[in-house]
Amino acid sequence: MVASNKKSIIEFAVQGEIVPAIPLRNYWVTWDGKPKMAIGVGGINYNLKIGEKVFGWANGDRAEPGVSTDGTGKDAWILGYRLYSCIGNEARVLSGEGKGEKGIVIGKHGLRAFQQRGAHHVQLHFEEEVLDVLAIGDKIQVKACGVGLHIMGYEDVRLLSLSPNLLDKMGVYEEDEKLVVPVVKEIPNFLISQGAGERPSEQGNWSIQTCFPPDIKKYGLNELRFGDILLLKDVQSDYGRGQYKNGVTIGVVCCGPSDIAGKGIGATNILSTRSGRIKGTIDSEANIANYLGL
Template sequence: MSLRANFEEIVMLSVIGEIGSPRRPFSPYVVTHDGRPVTVPSSGGITYNVRVGDRASGWACDHVEPGATVRNKDADENNALAILSCIGNEAHVVSGEGKGSVGTVTGKHGGAEHLMIDFSPEVLNKLTIGDKIQVRAYGRGLRLLDAPEIKLMNMSVQLLQRLPATVAEDGSLTIPVAGIVPPELMGSGVGSNAERGDYDIQTHDREVLEANGLANLRLGDIVAVRDQDHSFGRGYRKGSMVVGVIAHSDCMVAGHGPGLTTIMTCNTGKLHPVIDPEHANIASILGLR
C-alpha cells in the first residue's frame, strides 16, 4: 500500500534566516574523546566540499554541516525556522548574487540551532555569509492515514511523497534504512525534544560500529534507532523505534557523532526498518545528486 496522508490539510508558510558565519570561542582547541587538543573546522558557514550524500566520517572536522548553514539572529524567529522547517522543503535565496536560486533543507542541528541547506556547487559559489534564505515550511501537521500509530516529525510533504516506504493492512510501516543503531550508542541530545535539532550517534567505539554495520554512514542516510521513543522527547523505551536522517558530520568530542534528525517514531511496534542502503539516502530520494 502506498503512503496516504492528510496532504490537503497542510499549510505552507514562509520562515527566514541567513547564512551564518562560523563562530568560535577564544581558545582554538577542541579536546577529542581520547584527550588530544585539535584545531579543526566546525559548524556554520558555507561548506563547499561536503554535501548530503558524502561520507559522514573521515573528515578532519568536528560537527561540520553540509552545504549552507542558516539561522535567524532573532531567537523566537529562529525557533520558528528550526521547528517549522522540514527535511525536503524548498529553500529560496532571496538576497545576494545567488538570488532566485533554490535549495533543499537536509537537516537540523540542535544546540547550535542551525538549519542545513543543500545547494548545487554552482549556487554555493555565488552565496556569501549574510545572504538571506527563505524556507517554504511545508509538512507540520502531517499524519499517515493508514498508519496512525506512527508519528511524523520534521518530515516535509516533498519527502513523504517520495519516501520508498510501504504500509501494510495492519497499519505497520516498512522503510529502507542504511543501518539500525542500538540505543546505547546514542549520545548528545538524549532527553531533548525531537521536533527540532538532532541527537548524536556516538562513534568512538569502532568495533561496535563495525559489528552493527554503521562504520560507513553517509550524510543524508535514513537510519533507525531501536528501543527509542521520540513522541514527547528523546528517550529509551524497549520495543519502540525511531527513524531519522543523518544531518551533520562525525565529531571528535566524547559523547558526540553524526547527528540524527528524527522523521518518524513509533512506540507500538509498527515501524519496521529494513537495511537497504541503496534506497536510504535523501540525496537520491529527493534527486539532489
C-alpha cells in the same frame, strides 16, 4: 506509497540567514585525551555535501554538509524558523549575489556548546555554481510545509520535520499493521547518546557516538553517508527525545562523527513511535539525495 493528509498541510514562509562557521571551542579534548581544533559546523561548506561519506574529513567534528542557516531577530522568529522548516522543503535566497536561487532543506543539527541560546542549524543544499555566489548573512526564505503531517491509520506514529514531498518518495509501505521504512542501517540503542531530554523534537537531533573504534566498524558506521536514513532502536522522539523500550525513531544523517566522548554522527528525527509500529528494511540506497534528486 502510504496515504497521508498532505492535501490539508499549510505551506507558509519562514525566514533565516546563512550563519558563519563557528569554532566550538579553541580546542576540544578528544575521548582519548588529545587536543583537537574542530571544524565543519556552520558556514558554507563547498565540498562537504549530501551523499558524501561522513568519515575521513580532516579535523571535522560534527561537520555539517551544505549551507548552515538559522533564524534571526526575536526569539520567537528564530524558533519558528527552526521548528517549521522540514526536510525536503524548498529554500530561496532573498539577498546578495545569489538572490533568486533555490535550494532544499536537508537536515537540522543542534548544539549547545558555545552560545547561550545554542545553535540549531537548518541545513540547505544548493548546486555547486550557486554555492560560489552565496555569502554569510544572505537571507533565506523556506517554504515551510510538513507540520501536522500524518499517515492515515497510524495516529500513534509521529512525523517530524518531514515534508510531504519527501515522504512520498521514501518508499514507505504497510505490512502486518506496521509501517516499513527503507533504511541504510539499524542502530542499537547503546550507541545512541546525546539528544535525550531535548525538546521539542522538531529541532536538533540524536547523536550516534563514535568514540569506540571497534563499534564504528562492527556496526558499519564507517560506511554511512550524509543523508542516509537510519532506524534508531529503543528511543522515541514523539514530543521530546528519550529512551523508550520498543520505541523506534527514523532519522536522517545530518552531521559527521565526533572525537569527543559521548558525541558523534547526528540524525535528524523524521518519524517516531512508542508503539513499535515502525520497522526497517535494509536498503543501501535509502538516502534523501537519491529521493530528492540531489
